[in-house]
Amino acid sequence: MKNPPQKRADILQDRFGLKTASYLSAGTTELPHDISERLRAARAQAVARRKIAKTQTAGSVVNTGSSAALNWGSDEGLSWWGWIGSVLPLIALVVGLLAINSFQNDNRMQELAEVDSALLTDELPPAAFADPGFVQFLKTTRQTATVQ
DSSP: HHHHHHHHHHHHHHHHHHHHHHHHGGGGGGGGHHHHHHHHHHHHHHHHHHHHHHHOOOOOHHTSSSOOOHHHTSSSSOOOHHHHHHHHHHHHHHHHHHHHHHHHHHHHHHHHHHHHHHHHHSSOOOOHHHHHHHHHHHHHHHHHHHHH
16 A cells, blocks of 8 residues: 655654654653653643644645635745636626626617607607506506407
8 A cells, every 4th residue: 555755754753753752751750740740831832733733734735736716825826827717707707797787778778769769659749648647548448458
């Protein structure tokens, strides 16, 4: 069974740490109580720092991917391709929104032009459409037309 080089190095570091800890622990029986307590506190600090270092190593492994999203927080910065890959979707979004806005404005203008041309070519004057009695007349004629 083959281990990758990084995993092998981690295993060797852990073995070295265990051997060193066992040698140091063997000699602590003859030490005075205050020195052994200071050593215990130093070991606790070393273990706490070792856990933080492991967490940072795991974060750096994630940043080795080739995606621009994964490299965003890395120390190296983005390459030109990564930068283009990050900015290109934003540009496409803005262009798409502008195209939709233009299309909606054209449709709105066309609808208004149709309404204006219908009002101007109709036999009734435009003031008749604003009259409340005329609106009531249209409602009653539609109801009678649907009944018949």
